[in-house]
Amino acid sequence: MPADLFGDESPDPDLLVRGRRLAGRVVSVLKTAGAESFETARCDDLVLTFEGIPGDRHAGFTRRSGGREPWYPRGTEMANERQVSVLSAEELALVARRMDLPELRAEWIGGNIVLAGIPRLSLIPPRTRLVFEGGAVLRVDGDNAPCRIAGRAIAARYPERDGLDLLFPDKARRLRGLVAYVERPGTVRAGEAATAHVPEQWIYSPD
Known part of the structure; x- marks a missing residue:
């Protein structure tokens, strides 16, 4: 690789x-109650291993690709980077307001950990x-893209409302x-502190 590939200029x-x-x-x-369950239920503590949450729907070192990975044939075995779903209490409340709902619970949409106090959690890099x-x-x-599966779970709680399954992906985008x-196993409990160590970021441009 040429030594001057990046030129003499420092990044902007x-x-x-x-x-x-x-x-x-x-x-x-x-x-979750088991590998087939999408919705979750509150528990006293959450044990995390290198495979994720033991017995959970999303546990495992690997997973099968789906509609979120159009670059692979569906069902391709790949690394499991989706072991845990982390939600924001503030963003759940905001989505509920956008959807004109009295509440939106994390368990309905498969959440594993709900955090409070970290601004714009879904936009963390x-x-x-x-x-x-x-x-x-x-x-x-x-970030976790909102889908119609979660929307259907919400709609089941409000049968008097039409179209909530499609409204959720629209109103919950980037929330x-x-x-x-x-990265490191351990046990997470409600009430404990959580710190987001956000790395240095940059806007990439090949020019």
Whole structure:
């Protein structure tokens, strides 16, 4: 590789955003009843291993690709970066207001950890580390795109309302929380502190 591939110029400082730490807390922890269950239920503590949440629908070192990965044939085995669903209490309340609903519960849409106090949680960038007071650490893969499956679960709670299954993907865009995988095993409990270690970011341009 030529030594001058990147030229002599330093990166434009306007394209860089410094890393930071954001403090929050765990509101609740939840898990599925089994591998076939989409919805979750609150529990006293959430045990995290390198495979994710034991017995959970999304547990495993690998997973099968689906509609979110059109670059692979459906069913292709791939690394499981979606072991844990992390939601924001503030964003859940905002989506509920946008949908004109009295409440929107994390368990209806398969959440595993609900956090409070971290602004714009769903926009936190990949590579962010979520460090929990008890020692567990999650590495963020990215935001979780809202889907009609979650919308149908919400619609089931409000049978008097039509079209909620399609309204949710529209109103929850970039407010659906994060997907993450376990970097360091441990146990997460409601009420404990959680810190987002956000890495330095930059806007990439090949020019």
